[in-house]
Amino acid sequence: MKDASWVITLLFGVLTVGFVVGTIVPRRFPTRRALNVLTRVSLVSVGLGGLLGTWLGAEVLFFRSTPLRLSIWPTPSPAASQGQVVIPFLPLDFYADRLTGLFLLIVGFFTLILAVYSWGWLARDPRRHWVAGAFNFFVLALFLTLLVNGAFWLLLALELVTLASSYLMLYRSEGTRNERVQEAGRVAVRTYLVISHISIAFLLTAFLLLGLRAQTVAAQAPVFSFDTYRHFFRTGAQVPHTGMDSVIFLLLLLGLSIRAGMIPFHFWVPIAHPELPTNTHAMMSAIMLKIPVYLMIRLLLELFPPQAWWWGGILLLLAGGTALLTVFYALVSPDLKRALAYHSAENIGIIMAGLGFALLFQYQTKEGVMFGQLTQLALIAALYHTVNHATFKTLLFMGTGSFERRTGTVVFKELGGLLRLYPWTAVPFLVGALSIVGLPPFNGFVSEWLTLQTIFAGGQALRQVASPALLVLTVVTLLALGAAFALTAVAFVKIVSETLLGPPAAVRSRYRGSWAMHGTMVLLALLCVVLGMAPFLLLPALQRAIQGLTETPSPVHATSMTLMVRLSEQDGLAYHASISLIPTLLLVGTVMLVGGIVWRALARARVSDTVWAGGEPFVPRKMHYSGTAFSFLIWEVMARDPEHIKPDHPLPAYYRVTETRAVPELVNRWYNRLILLTLQTSEWVGNFVQGGDIRRYLIYIFATFLVVLLATLLLRQ
Amino acid sequence: MAKYVAWMAAFFFLSPLTPGILHRVKARLLARRGPSLFQPYRDAWKLLHKGMVIPESATFLYTFGPIVAFASYWVLGYLHPPFSTSAASMTSGADVVLIAYLLGLARFMMALAVLDVGAPFGAMGSSRQFFFxxxxxxxxxxxxxTLIARNHTSNVHSFSTRQEGMHLEVGLLLALFALVIVFLAEGGRLPFDSPETHLELTMAEGGPALSYSGPLLLLLEWGNAMRLTFFLLFLAHVSAIILSPVPVDRWTRLWFWGVEGFIFLTLVVLLGVLEVHIGKLRLKRVVAPFALALILAITSVLLM
Structure with a gap:
């Protein structure tokens, strides 16, 4: 206990120091050399913070039998607080069970990786100290979100995350005089702040109702402590289900899905995320979006377990829709950062599909042991994808950052041919792309397979409880995910071909990157291969992480050769499936063997010639088949003439794909209408209701007085 | 182990016979004599001795594409149980989902290969494959x-044959029809893609092949033969599972494989008949057969 408090104190201390060093100290010492040193110090402190977080996570996950508890400001005992005013939510205590441990590990490890990467990436940036300092603050807020054990402090930590990321969002617009870029920055910050606060409002209402609900059972319980919820809802049976529970669930779901960027709230992700400097954009898209995943497992599975079948169903529908819709818009995005941000939302959809099934199965656990096992399977699939997405998305963003440093742009039209120019960055980027598409030797395949197995086995189990609605839901999810997987492949052929292949981009910077950037990218690319070929290394960690949620033995087994899902007949469902290294090794072996033969043949006799294009001379700049043309058959379904789309404000109403075609962003248009309506209403309120005329205000006072009087009279009788 | 090695070798060496038979059947239906059954081997031998012309703009991805496609099409063979085993191993890892992922891997790497060169024919064909x-x-x-729900596993090696007293599995039949349509599209056959022509307006599969010559083209052609063989074998295996009884001893097992072989040959002939009688659909029209397949598949799930 003692050593853990020491680690936590040091963790927050180091990050605070890094924040101060990066953002406040430079005002006193604005020389170039001083800034270099301060940036370095700040990056070391964030790296140290990442290391400490990794250590803490590993300790909690692997070496601790009971959850870690730490009271910073303890609850005053009833005897001591006699006659004093007790503020009910203020006690701050930290709580970390194994699930927290896993997420601490993820956040810590990738913070460390990105800190090392930033060493090279920030080296020549004019605002390097500022980015490094804000990075500290951001990571601090993330750790706080994971560790707190009460609703009040959770909301505060989420606010801090919002504050840190909107602070970083000023990066692009502050460094330029270009008015359009500045406007985009303003829209991003505004959108992000508004949407976060709407999310917080939903969560706050949900927690208030949840606390009141807990108090109906035990009057003295502190309203906001997670321990209260843990105690009352975990045991489930004693607390009868009421309509209020469904309202609480919907509020929680709304609040969290806004934060996770699920439809119809996905619009803020591609608007807000690309404004961040690319190193922290990786942190935000690959890691921060996982916080709602953690909270969803914590709140909806542990503290407030599902009490109706449609709770999981609604999450499944949202997840399927998210995966499908966002991958489509990723396909028409004009720049790399925006496309990758959309893909983050898509992967959240895949993770949430796992969670949706977990909710569904958790509700059904009364039907038998098999549903307990299926809950485990669904959770393992979701968590495996969480880890995988963190890995390959961080890798892809690091690649994007490196390309951005050299070419000065992330717009697809200005990129190209980078595979020849920068193979050390391009090949890891390619590995990241293969992983996100989910192709066999890489890690995306394992988690997609686990998700599909959840659907297959789950469909069979739901068939046994004979509920047609659930069966249809399963089919719909399968349909959406299948289409999303296929479209991801198209989207990444487009992304890879427009950045890595084709005629070379203009190189604006002589900076070729440093060992820190190449090294971390190669490391993560290797990690993608390892997680894809050796799932037995990660699986025990995931199984430990969810041990607290279900008691049943895990249906997923791994050996060094195979990964197997097995439910046995006596548990109510006979089902088994496996993937093994045999086909993978056959594949890799054949590629190496045939590749070697072809390479030797080419080394002996290689005939080069111009590209054959049907007899015409091939002009690369003019005739090279672009990624936009490649994906034409897909996006064309939604394309309109841009002249026919009304220019809309403030969110982008459409993406211009070619000169003459544009794809409308339907959800944004809908939101624009809503925003304009809000503006009009507030204008009316400003001009008419609050007109500034003293007589009008006197009427208001009189009217209020009358209403109160009438109400009192009526209520008395 | 030895059975698996023997099966993978047989799958590799005998696969080109399938297009050989198919060409013969189609020629006969058109009242021509047709090429020898072994013509694909002769073509292969010819290609093997030709040189490779590499486009100037190509990187390593250009040569990588056909190699990966070839390897993944060969590994498809692993997803069919070898002939003599009946008691399948649970941990063999022959998951049906792998079919989609291996095809996806081949398609993805080929797309990168043709976009690496940049010539429009290959890229256009590849783009159509992704649309399909x-x-x-x-x-x-x-x-x-549906298949998985019926067998209680997604491991092809553990798919069980028909039990005594089971009624005819209508759901499975519908799923089989849906699979036929999917495989026709994924295999680049009519009515989705015409495998015989090299006209840029009609081709999907032929496009990428236009960028290659010599041994690399051989890898593509041999790979396509293996893919076609696998698709027909898989369909034959699933049909045999529906039709034939449990293989318990040597003779019933032999009967089972006999039935499967017969269905396989019938399917080759049927494919020939189909390709002689129908034409290619216009590109946007292919949505209709896919919609049919989707409806069949969903109905099959609900019926199972």
Missing amino acids: QALAEPTFFIALS
């Missing part, structure tokens, strides 16, 4: 889920 895939993949997974 986007329409086919959901149907494929749903049809597979």
Whole structure:
């Protein structure tokens, strides 16, 4: 206990120091050399913070039998607080069970990786100290979100995350005089702040109702402590289900899905995320979006377990829709950062599909042991994808950052041919792309397979409880995910071909990157291969992480050769499936063997010639088949003439794909209408209701007085 | 182990016979004599001795594409149980979902290869393949889920044959029809893609092949033969499972494989008949057969 408090104190201390060093100290010492040193110090402190977080996570996950508890400001005992005013939510205590441990590990490890990467990436940036300092603050807020054990402090930590990321969002617009870029920055910050606060409002209402609900059972319980919820809802049976529970669930779901960027709230992700400097954009898209995943497992599975079948169903529908819709818009995005941000939302959809099934199965656990096992399977699939997405998305963003440093742009039209120019960055980027598409030797395949197995086995189990609605839901999810997987492949052929292949981009910077950037990218690319070929290394960690949620033995087994899902007949469902290294090794072996033969043949006799294009001379700049043309058959379904789309404000109403075609962003248009309506209403309120005329205000006072009087009279009788 | 090695070798060496037979059947239906059954081997031998012309703009991805495609099409053979085993191993890892992912891997690497060169023919063909895939993949997974629900496993090696007293499995039949449509599209056959012509307006599969010559083209052609063989074998295996009884001893097992072989040959002939009698659909029209396949697949899930 003692050593853990020491680690936590040091963790927050180091990050605070890094924040101060990066953002406040430079005002006193604005020389170039001083800034270099301060940036370095700040990056070391964030790296140290990442290391400490990794250590803490590993300790909690692997070496601790009971959850870690730490009271910073303890609850005053009833005897001591006699006659004093007790503020009910203020006690701050930290709580970390194994699930927290896993997420601490993820956040810590990738913070460390990105800190090392930033060493090279920030080296020549004019605002390097500022980015490094804000990075500290951001990571601090993330750790706080994971560790707190009460609703009040959770909301505060989420606010801090919002504050840190909107602070970083000023990066692009502050460094330029270009008015359009500045406007985009303003829209991003505004959108992000508004949407976060709407999310917080939903969560706050949900927690208030949840606390009141807990108090109906035990009057003295502190309203906001997670321990209260843990105690009352975990045991489930004693607390009868009421309509209020469904309202609480919907509020929680709304609040969290806004934060996770699920439809119809996905619009803020591609608007807000690309404004961040690319190193922290990786942190935000690959890691921060996982916080709602953690909270969803914590709140909806542990503290407030599902009490109706449609709770999981609604999450499944949202997840399927998210995966499908966002991958489509990723396909028409004009720049790399925006496309990758959309893909983050898509992967959240895949993770949430796992969670949706977990909710569904958790509700059904009364039907038998098999549903307990299926809950485990669904959770393992979701968590495996969480880890995988963190890995390959961080890798892809690091690649994007490196390309951005050299070419000065992330717009697809200005990129190209980078595979020849920068193979050390391009090949890891390619590995990241293969992983996100989910192709066999890489890690995306394992988690997609686990998700599909959840659907297959789950469909069979739901068939046994004979509920047609659930069966249809399963089919719909399968349909959406299948289409999303296929479209991801198209989207990444487009992304890879427009950045890595084709005629070379203009190189604006002589900076070729440093060992820190190449090294971390190669490391993560290797990690993608390892997680894809050796799932037995990660699986025990995931199984430990969810041990607290279900008691049943895990249906997923791994050996060094195979990964197997097995439910046995006596548990109510006979089902088994496996993937093994045999086909993978056959594949890799054949590629190496045939590749070697072809390479030797080419080394002996290689005939080069111009590209054959049907007899015409091939002009690369003019005739090279672009990624936009490649994906034409897909996006064309939604394309309109841009002249026919009304220019809309403030969110982008459409993406211009070619000169003459544009794809409308339907959800944004809908939101624009809503925003304009809000503006009009507030204008009316400003001009008419609050007109500034003293007589009008006197009427208001009189009217209020009358209403109160009438109400009192009526209520008395 | 030895059985698996023997099966993978047989799959590799005998696969080109399938297009050989298919060409013969089609020629006969058109009242021509047709090429020898072994013509694909002769073509292969010819290609093997030709040189490779590499486009100037190509990187390593250009040579990588056909190699990966070839390897993944060969590994498809692993997803069919070898002839003499009946008691399948649970941990063999022959998951039906792998079919979609291996095809996806081949398609993805070929797309990168042709976009690496940049010539429009290959890229256009590849783009059409991805269009088909986007329409086919959901149907494929749903049809597979019927197969999986029936067998209580997604491991092909453990698919069980018909039990005594089981009634005819209508759901499975519908799923089989959906799979036929999916495989026609994924295999680049009529009415989705015409495998015989090299006209840029009609081709999907032929496009990428235009960028290659010599041994690399050989890898593509041999790979396509293996893919076609696998598709027909898989369909034959599933049909045999529906039709034939449990293989318990040597003779019933032999009967089972005999039935499967017969269905396989019938399917080759049927494919020939189909390709002689129908034409290629216009590109946007292919949505209709895919919609049919989707409806079949969903109905099959609900009927199972």
